[in-house]
Amino acid sequence: MTTPMRVQQTIRQLEAKGMNHSRIARELGLSRTTVVKYANKDDYSPRSGGSGTGRSLVDQGWADIVDGWLTADLRLPVKQRHTAVRVHERLVAECGFPGEYPSVQRWVHRWRVAHADESDGFAELEWAPGCAQADFGQARAVVAGVEVVTHFLAVSFPYSDMRCVVALPGETAECLCHGLAVVFEHIGMVPRVLVIDNATGAG
Structure with a gap:
């Protein structure tokens, strides 16, 4: 109606x-x-009778x-x-x-x-430009012809919805630092704020 x-x-x-x-x-x-x-x-004006795609x-x-x-x-x-x-x-x-x-x-x-x-636990967040989130994850990949579970570091920039992912051998502090260095070199900048999820391995 x-x-x-x-x-x-x-x-x-x-x-x-x-x-x-x-x-x-x-x-x-x-x-x-x-x-x-x-x-x-x-726009509250009446629609035209044309067949154009809105x-x-x-x-x-x-x-x-x-x-x-x-x-x-x-x-x-x-x-x-x-x-x-x-x-x-x-x-x-x-x-x-x-x-x-x-x-x-x-x-x-x-x-x-x-x-x-x-939404259970959902909260609308406002992110300023230059803020980033980093989190480890796992995915299946084929390495040397063998399917294995590999680790990766995902770095996202919520304001622009841009993200970068780096495959790593583990989830240690050394891996975190290396992954962040790769991402920052790739994008040519360092975020003003970095939020690390599940940071127990960050050291």
Whole structure:
């Protein structure tokens, strides 16, 4: 059912006053998905009758697909959930989405803010430029024709969603230092802030 224009405008007005999406939904008797949908809608002009392909997540129904992926993510560990980059990649590859990444990034951010209390332990984090996270992991790889479990160091930059991965022989302090040196030399910079997860082996 189409949400009346006056209700759409009320959603925008309440958001502009600083009211969060959950409260707006309660006040107006709407679902939070509906509130996020119209809070994120910038153009309220009537659609033309042309057959052109729109680029808005709302206009072409892309939002329903993204909402489904993000809702399913709530049952997964945080590290296995979709990033905004991954959502955009899947929309383009699997659904033929013609839009740009920023529109997807904004939608994912708004959705997560609106659904933060539904996620076990989820908190929306704000990362400044120049901050990085480092964490060890394991993966299967073929070395000299033999499949083995290898260690790696993943260094991510949350502000830009960039990440680098270095294969290493272990998870010792020496491996950490070597892996960080390789990454920093590759990107040509050293982050102002570095957060190391599970730092027991960092020494």
